[in-house]
Amino acid sequence: MKKDILSQKINRELSNLPIDTEPRVMYLLIEVRKVLDYEGGYELLRFYCNWVAHINMSRPIAQKIFDKISDDENVESSRIITFDKLREELGDFFDKHDLPAWLTIRQDYWFIFRNKLIDILVDVPVEKVVESKTTKYFVFKKTNPSEIGYRIVDKISNTVTEAVRFDIFQ
Numbered sequence: 001m002k003k004d005i006l007s008q009k010i011n012r013e014l015s016n017l018p019i020d021t022e023p024r025v026m027y028l029l030i031e032v033r034k035v036l037d038y039e040g041g042y043e044l045l046r047f048y049c050n051w052v053a054h055i056n057m058s059r060p061i062a063q064k065i066f067d068k069i070s071d072d073e074n075v076e077s078s079r080i081i082t083f084d085k086l087r088e089e090l091g092d093f094f095d096k097h098d099l100p101a102w103l104t105i106r107q108d109y110w111f112i113f114r115n116k117l118i119d120i121l122v123d124v125p126v127e128k129v130v131e132s133k134t135t136k137y138f139v140f141k142k143t144n145p146s147e148i149g150y151r152i153v154d155k156i157s158n159t160v161t162e163a164v165r166f167d168i169f170q
Contacts, residue, residue: 003038006031007097014100018112025116026052032093044080045089052120058127058134066128069138070152081150083114118148 010031019025033049036042047065051057057065069077079085091104103109118140125137136154141162143149152161 003035006035007099010035010097011099014094014103017102017106018109019103020112020116022116022120025113025120029053029117032090035093035097042089042093044085045093048086048117051124051126052117054124056125056127056137058129062126063128066126066136066138069126069150070128070136083117087114118142 010028013019013024013028013031019028029049029052033046033053036046036049043061044065047057047061050059050061065080069080076085087104087110091101093099094101094104103113119142122140122142125139127134128136128138135156136152138150138152141149141151149162154160
């Protein structure tokens with residue numbers, strides 16, 4: 001079965017930790033996405049799997065995620081921006097498929113993986129589209145080698161919100 005072959009590929013990738021290059025991060029997430037194509041579920045995990053492979057994100061799921069991350073009062077917003085929710089969903093995915101979960105369990109492995117993921121996602125905008133036009137976008141931004149932030153640009157009002165700087169090694 002194709003899904004079993006995909007799980008074997010993911011297992012092989014997880015047997016050589018840490019995942020410490022951008023190509024390995026992309027490969028793992030793309031293989032995870034293929035399994036999700038068979039099964040569904042894991043909305044945020046699927047979003048990140050798509051995000052690593054595209055130059056911008058503007059489809060309906062991106063609209064939904066944009067609304068969550070741009071809502072400062074939404075607790076889930078910070079869990080998405082800091083990758084905590086991704087870590088949770090990826091760990092659940094590994095458990096569900098009897099795959100080793102060391103990537104999400106061990107802090108050192110997770111920080112290395114997350115840092116390479118951020119390197120991929122920097123400057124790849126998540127767009128808010130209204131009537132076929134991008135009205136706002138969200139983008140990660142590295143402020144220095146160990147610090148990440150984000151900006152939300154409102155193209156209608158010409159405003160920029162920059163916030164949530166965090167140490168990528170915490």
